[in-house]
Amino acid sequence: MGNPTVFVVDADLDSLDRLHDILTDAGFNPILWWEATRAHDLVREVQPLLVLLERDLERPGEGLDVLAELRADPATSRIPVTLIARDVGTPAGVMESRNGPLPRMLVKPLEASELVEVVEDALASRMVFPGARSRPTASPAPDDIAGVGRRLTLRRTGNG
Secondary structure, three states, X not given: OOOOEEEEEOOOHHHHHHHHHHHHHOOOEEEEXXXXXXXXXXXXXXXXXXEEEEOOOOOOOHHHXXXXXXXXXXXXXXOOEEEEEOOXXXXXXXXXXXXXXXXXXXXXXXXXXXXHHHHHHHHHHHHHOOOOOOOOOOOOOHHHOOOOEOOOOOOOOOOO
């Protein structure tokens, strides 16, 4: 069995690069994605140990929409999700009422030790409660999923 997979959805390419390095150095297999489009479908296919999901992606609250999709689908509802945010600006009650129980949240800039602790907690949870999440009979390799790779090399366009 390979390293545990962590699915990361973050619109900030520099952040994705940093998260990839931290997770890889800690012995995890990060799968990187940069937009809300198809994020739910890809998580469903990959069935990762954990999803790290930027709260605001391309527009405020867009990550919360992805979270709602993940929680509504029986195939992904038990996969733990940790939100990543630039700030803690969204009131907890708003997130809780939209998406069920409030997920764990990390605030950028992320500390490597805190990120690794979150992933290790998810791994420990899976070992203690092995049936706590859905698992496919065969997990696809990251390279089998169109547009997803272990490391993305993207060119920036526009003024950003």
